[in-house]
Amino acid sequence: xxxxxxxxxxxxxxxxxxxxxxxxxxxxxxxxxxxxxxxxxxxxxxxxxxxxxxxxxxxxxxxxxxxxxxxxxxxxxxxxxxxxxxxxxxxxxxxxxxxxxxxxxxxxxxxxxxxxxxxxxxxxxxxxxxxxxxxxxxxxxxxxxxxxxxxxxxxxxxxxxxxxxxxxxxxxxxxxxxxxxxxxxxxxxxxxxxxxxxxxxxxxxxxxxxxxxxxxxxxxxxxxxxxxxxxxxxxxxxxxxxxxxxxxxxxxxxxxxxxxxxxxxxxxxxxxxxxxxxxxxxxxxxxxxxxxxxxxxxxxxxxxxxxxxxxxxxxxxxxxxxxxxxxxxxxxxxxxxxxxxxxxxxxxxxxxxxxxxxxxxxxxxxxxxxxxxxxxxxxxxxxxxxxxxxxxxxxxxxxxxxxxxxxxxxxxxxxxxxxxxxxxxxxxxxxxxxxxxxxxxxxxxxxxxxxxxxxxxxxxxxxxxxxxxxxxxxxxxxxxxxxxxxxxxxx
Numbered sequence: 108x109x110x111x112x113x114x115x116x117x118x119x120x121x122x123x124x125x126x127x128x129x130x131x132x133x134x135x136x137x138x139x140x141x142x143x144x145x146x147x148x149x150x151x152x153x154x155x156x157x158x159x160x161x162x163x164x165x166x167x168x169x170x171x172x173x174x175x176x177x178x179x180x181x182x183x184x185x186x187x188x189x190x191x192x193x194x195x196x197x198x199x200x201x202x203x204x205x206x207x208x209x210x211x212x213x214x215x216x217x218x219x220x221x222x223x224x225x226x227x228x229x230x231x232x233x234x235x236x237x238x239x240x241x242x243x244x245x246x247x248x249x250x251x252x253x254x255x256x257x258x259x260x261x262x263x264x265x266x267x268x269x270x271x272x273x274x275x276x277x278x279x280x281x282x283x284x285x286x287x288x289x290x291x292x293x294x295x296x297x298x299x300x301x302x303x304x305x306x307x308x309x310x311x312x313x314x315x316x317x318x319x320x321x322x323x324x325x326x327x328x329x330x331x332x333x334x335x336x337x338x339x340x341x342x343x344x345x346x347x348x349x350x351x352x353x354x355x356x357x358x359x360x361x362x363x364x365x366x367x368x369x370x371x372x373x374x375x376x377x378x379x380x381x382x383x384x385x386x387x388x389x390x391x392x393x394x395x396x397x398x399x400x401x402x403x404x405x406x407x408x409x410x411x412x413x414x415x416x417x418x419x420x421x422x423x424x425x426x427x428x429x430x431x432x433x434x435x436x437x438x439x440x441x442x443x444x445x446x447x448x449x450x451x452x453x454x455x456x457x458x459x460x461x462x463x464x465x466x467x468x469x470x471x472x473x474x475x476x477x478x479x480x481x482x483x484x485x486x487x488x489x490x491x492x493x494x495x496x497x498x499x500x501x502x503x504x505x506x507x508x509x510x511x512x513x514x515x516x517x518x519x520x521x522x523x524x525x526x527x528x529x530x531x532x533x534x535x536x537x538x539x540x541x542x543x544x545x546x547x548x549x550x551x552x553x554x555x556x557x558x559x560x561x562x563x564x565x566x567x568x569x570x571x572x573x574x575x576x577x578x579x580x581x582x583x584x585x586x587x588x589x590x591x592x593x594x595x596x597x598x
Contacts, residue, residue, distance in 0.1 A: 111135060156195050157202060160187065168203065172212050176200035222258040224387070225394035228290040229340040230254045230279060232270045232298075238351055241362045242369060251373070252278030253347065256290065257339045259387035262347070263377050266370060268462050272300035272314055273443040276405040283322065284402070288395025293324045294340075297331045314407065321403050323396065350376055407441040417473050421446060425467040425490075426458050430477060469493035472529045479526055482519045494525065496533055499540040506550055523552035527559075535559050 110120035121131035137144060157164070160183055167174055167182075180196045233251040240247050252274060253264040263285050267274035275298065283289060295301055301315040311319070311326055319326045329337045354376055355361050363369040381388070411419045417430040421439050428437070428448055432455065440447040441460065448456040461468055469490040478485055478494075485491065495501040504521045511517035528536040539558040543550055 108135075108140065156191065157199060160190075161202070164199070164203070165206065168206060168211070172207070176203050179203070224258050224390040225256075225288075225290050225392075227257045227292045227294055228254060228282075229257055229294045229337055230275075230282070231296055231337065231340045231344070232267070232274070233264070233344045233347065235348065235351070238348070238355060239361055240355070240369060242366055243364060244362055247366075247369070250274075251347075252282075253340060253344060254278065254282035255340050255343045256286075256388070256391055259384045259391050260339075260343065261286075261381050261384050261388045261391065262343055263381075264347075264373070266366070266373070267443055268460075269443075270298060270300060271441075271443060272312070272407060273405050273441055275300045275315070276318055276403065277443050279318070280402050280405065283398060286392075286395070287398070288392060289322050289324060289398060290391075290395060291325060292327055293319065294327050294329070294337060296329050296337055298328075301326070302328050318403060321399060323399075347376070347380070350380060405442065406447075409439050409441070410436055411439055412436050417477075418467075418469070419448070423464040424461040425469075426461075427469045427473040428456055429473050467493070471496065471525055475522065475526050475529045479519075479522050482515065482522055485518045485522060486514065496528065497537055499537045499544070500525070500528075502544055503540045503550060506544060510549070520551055524555055527552060527555060531559070 108120075110123050111117065117131055117135065118128055121128045124131065134141060134144075155161075164179055164183070167179055176196060176199050180191070180199050183199075184191055231253055233253045235251050236248045240249075248268075250267050250270070251264045252267050253262065255262045263282050265278055265281055267278060275295075279293070301311055303310065303312060311328075315326065351373075354372075358372075363372065409421065411421065413419055413428055413432045413435055415433060417433055418425050418427050419437065419439065421441065426446060426448075432448075432450060435450060437455070438449040440449065444460055446458045446460050447454055448458070458468060458470075467490055471494045475494075478488075485494070488494070495504065500521075503524060504517070507517040507520050508514060511520065524536065524540070536555060536559070539555045540550075542563075543554060543558060548554055
């Protein structure tokens with residue numbers, strides 16, 4: 108058509124199009140291209156293998172639209188043995204896809220939202236354990252408190268270990284301090300740390316309401332089970348995990364010497380991602396409100412009574428405390444990673460906070476004096492395994508159990524050794540046990556005390572002594588080879 112419009116003959120135009128002159132004349136007479144006059148392909152070139160079973164498949168899909176092609180195909184092969192071949196699965200899947208698009212139920216529609224500078228910030232906890240990061244070659248399961256401005260996608264975060272209110276409070280305040288201002292609204296999902304349980308009409312918890320009021324932020328949360336309502340932060344979770352995984356691959360190692368080094372690595376990734384968002388971020392900063400002059404203390408304070416077992420129960424976990432506090436009511440300040448025990452306006456104890464529920468942290472120093480006076484309680488003590496500070500102590504107890512005439516005598520001797528560790532240096536007792544277990548000397552609290560009093564320096568476990576090798580050994584070996592060769596030639 109283009110050739111004839113340029114004035115070329117029909118023969119030249121037909122040759123350019125790769126067809127004969129008669130065909131070219133026919134298309135020129137019709138004034139249409141070949142694709143316009145080609146009939147629609149509505150006929151089959153081979154028999155439909157699903158013709159007999161398709162009505163049944165259609166009934167299945169109408170009743171249960173979520174059925175997969177493999178599930179239906181396996182069911183059809185069970186009902187009609189030998190009628191369908193394995194290679195026809197793809198045919199069924201294509202037919203189901205066509206049915207879903209022409210006759211299937213409607214799908215959920217995503218509605219793009221319009222965002223405005225400085226209006227909404229979203230946050231949530233992101234699991235990073237799948238990155239397999241280690242600290243000092245030890246597993247490091249952890250979460251990330253993730254904070255995102257929905258207009259510019261500027262983001263920041265910090266490592267935490269639970270979805271507690273204390274982690275939320277610390278993370279949000281650190282994010283606002285890094286941001287340097289306060290947005291209008293803060294959106295979360297239905298965190299138990301911020302929102303009352305499902306079905307309650309009370310909304311946010313008093314602690315979270317106090318945090319919002321301090322910064323003058325309007326709080327909002329999504330409906331339970333509707334993560335798409337907080338799609339900005341959910342998408343950033345995915346993107347950030349992917350970016351971290353790629354960065355760790357380029358780094359060549361997922362192990363970090365310290366937690367501070369890992370924290371710096373995360374901050375660098377946030378800075379790199381935020382580098383391309385500066386224009387829209389500047390628009391947000393221009394309309395943010397000022398931060399309050401002081402930050403809130405990110406802790407929850409509760410009052411509990413110390414039980415007769417010298418323990419307290421906090422958030423369904425058990426912690427031991429000094430036995431002098433038995434029967435007293437103490438104030439406990441829960442922080443994101445630490446538990447503080449206060450009595451008489453003074454701090455009595457700091458304990459690493461346990462993660463999860465139904466766990467316990469028993470310090471043998473808090474109960475050893477009572478156990479020495481009541482050694483019979485040791486055998487069936489509920490948390491007896493916590494009274495072995497290291498493998499050396501456990502090996503010492505097993506050795507005492509094997510060599511003592513009665514188990515009670517072994518228990519008393521081990522408790523005396525444990526008391527030495529509580530009164531003095533646990534490391535010194537551990538070193539003494541490690542060397543005494545290698546000797547034939549009978550193990551006892553007296554022998555451990557004597558070893559500690561002797562001032563003997565114990566070598567490190569990794570210290571290896573190798574005797575120098577004499578070069579004359581190689582001369583003797585070489586001479587023996589020469590003699591053997593000479594003997595072989597002579598024979």
